[in-house]
Amino acid sequence: KNQVEQSPQSLIILEGKNCTLQCNYTVSPFSNLRWYKQDTGRGPVSLTIMTFSENTKSNGRYTATLDADTKQSSLHITASQLSDSASYICVVSAGTSGTYKYIFGTGTRLKVLA
Amino acid sequence: DTEVTQTPKHLVMGMTNKKSLKCEQHMGHRAMYWYKQKAKKPPELMFVYSYEKLSINESVPSRFSPECPNSSLLNLHLHALQPEDSALYLCASSQIGTVIAKNIQYFGAGTRLSVL
Numbered sequence: 001k002n003q004v005e006q007s008p009q010s011l012i013i014l015e016g017k018n019c020t021l022q023c024n025y026t027v028s029p030f031s032n033l034r035w036y037k038q039d040t041g042r043g044p045v046s047l048t049i050m051t052f053s054e055n056t057k058s059n060g061r062y063t064a065t066l067d068a069d070t071k072q073s074s075l076h077i078t079a080s081q082l083s084d085s086a087s088y089i090c091v092v093s094a095g096t097s098g099t100y101k102y103i104f105g106t107g108t109r110l111k112v113l114a
Numbered sequence: 115d116t117e118v119t120q121t122p123k124h125l126v127m128g129m130t131n132k133k134s135l136k137c138e139q140h141m142g143h144r145a146m147y148w149y150k151q152k153a154k155k156p157p158e159l160m161f162v163y164s165y166e167k168l169s170i171n172e173s174v175p176s177r178f179s180p181e182c183p184n185s186s187l188l189n190l191h192l193h194a195l196q197p198e199d200s201a202l203y204l205c206a207s208s209q210i211g212t213v214i215a216k217n218i219q220y221f222g223a224g225t226r227l228s229v230l
Contacts, residue, residue: 034218043204043221044157089156102219104156
């Protein structure tokens with residue numbers, strides 16, 4: 001069964017601190033993995049997309065890693081800001097070219113405090 | 115232009131009303147999606163259109179009726195909804211093809227629907 005699990009469910013950190021969010025997946029055939037940021041009441045916005053051969057990808061203060069052997073990904077946020085408060089969703093695509101199924105994780109709700 | 119535009123932003127309707135949600139994109143994407151999202155839950159896939167044809171219907175009740183009039187537009191027609199249908203309805207689009215890096219879903223801001 002295709003599944004994506006995220007941890008922690010929720011996280012509270014102080015502004016300026018770093019944090020790491022985890023995503024474990026059992027998806028076959030794996031195509032790619034994406035991290036999205038979703039502000040409350042808004043649509044998700046893509047942060048990074050990683051394919052099987054990529055280990056690390058950065059987007060500003062966001063750095064995603066992927067270990068295809070252990071089927072784990074992490075999203076590291078550096079020097080957090082109040083605007084980072086949001087839900088972070090890991091989405092794994094399964095399938096071959098042209099026909100994809102998107103499996104959503106349950107998300108991590110991050111709260112950054114001043 | 116990497117925008118997916120959804121209208122209206124908010125909608126309140128009674129259980130006997132008929133209303134429609136609209137979604138538009140001009141990125142040339144040939145796959146379009148409707149998702150339903152309840153509070154503190156991930157989006158749940160409802161429908162997928164590929165090349166303007168319905169390719170996936172995730173056993174959605176018939177009170178939700180999708181329509182894709184052309185490659186840029188996606189509608190969701192609502193009729194006789196229930197209070198439990200209140201949620202954020204998200205539209206997304208993506209390319210179809212072999213280039214994985216292009217296989218990104220772009221989401222609209224959503225329509226917040228309340229059924230009274």
